[in-house]
Amino acid sequence: MEDEIKKRNIIQKSEADVPVIEIKNLHKSFGTNEVLKGVNLTVNKGENLVILGKSGSGKSITIKCIVGLMRIDEGEINVFGTDITKLHIAELNGIRVRIGFLFQNAALYDSMSVRDNLGFTLKRHAKDLSAEEVESQIKEILDSVGLSEAIDKMPSELSGGMRKRIGLARTLILKPEIILYDEPTTGLDTITSREISELIIEIQKKYKTTSIIITHDMPCAKLTGNRLMVLKEGVMHAEGTYEELEKSEDEWVRSFFL
Template sequence: MDSAIKTGSKTLENNVTSSEYVLEIEHLKKSFDDKQVLKDINLKLKKGENLVVLGKSGHGKSVLIKCIVGLLTPDEGTLKVFNKEITNLNEDELTELRRRIGFLFQNSALYDSMSVRENLEFPLQRQDEPLSEEELTPLIEEVLEAVGLLDAIDKMPSDLSGGMRKRIGLARTLILKPEIMLYDEPTTGLDPITSNEISLLILDIQKKYNTSSIIITHDMACAKVTNDRIMVLKEGEYIAEGSYEELENSEDEFVRSFFNSTN
């Protein structure tokens, strides 16, 4: 990892106790047949922090997220979420853990046959104790207001723009009050103005709900707005971390290539 940038990261770790991390990964490896996708992943996410992950397609970003939520099992290394080793959890414990983690998919993953209200009711009704209509309505209205779309409550997904669908997807995730948010290319396919609105919304969510977030993106404008820290993934390994300004001026050509594309 870039030594100058690594020093900056080390300062953060020295000032943070283990209990202040919601996610701790050490020497994580994952292969599929003879292809090693994650070679040696080391990552820590602090409570309330927005961590942006940069990396080319096929370099392991999605595989890492699936490991974090227990959909894939690492071959080696440790992966602790809320100080619990993922590989030691049974299915019930994994289910409980996943309720504390929100995931915003690239395509928002809304159910087209359901209204906005019904899309937001769906995750709540899957809980052990389903809520009544009187209990559901204020929860739905709260998250819709948080994403600025309270007036869309009775619309169908087909009536919404791409940016609005992203917001509704985010509202559906927030309704379970997650402590960790995983954003997978949150601004993909959006125009620059709408992309900036989504980036600012990610910041608002961080402040209002005190979420800890991993933001996977190729959108450098999004990275610049949302990050507290940035890590760069190359062929299954993190090769640099630091602030936007530090990485923009990195001596590593691969790291600089992300930032050069914005010039």
């Protein structure tokens, strides 16, 4: 028993020692269009990293590569210390359940109610849970995103902000250690954008998550990001805190803050 605890502690220690996400020399092309030309980045445990960049600069592609939705041409993507590009699908799925992904338009399953959207994933990964336990977890998560009353609604009945919250709830239901946000505030009004940004911080504190946030929304970046990176022409061009980048000597970087 003691050996087992010791072994677990060693594994936990070794996981804490390495960055949660580490990307080395990531290349990705679509035909002749080389979008990512050697991206390098590191995200440490408990950190919120914001990635800024112009539309089409490859921000979303970068996070899609992290969950194995896109095959990379060259490079290394280490998640929890494992290079996911070399994993078999079953092993990759083992990593995927520890990562949450909030899509730009929430990607809720249209044919399912909010309850089923959340339960669909949970029932498949926590088969030992009883129906009552599934229901109580769904309610708990919906409560944490402030939308308990939407449990029986269909996605078509939800507003843009509500869809994002439900998308986030669906992501949180598996208690992920990493959350990747793909433009979480796009298409939302200023007030709702702020609410979503505050929710991201709340989730970071409550669930101790590590996150990458792709955004164009500077108030969201300021509020949620512990560190910011700017992607330009397929490589990471600048890095720093919000305040540091705001005062950057690079005019192109400063233009994001105008």
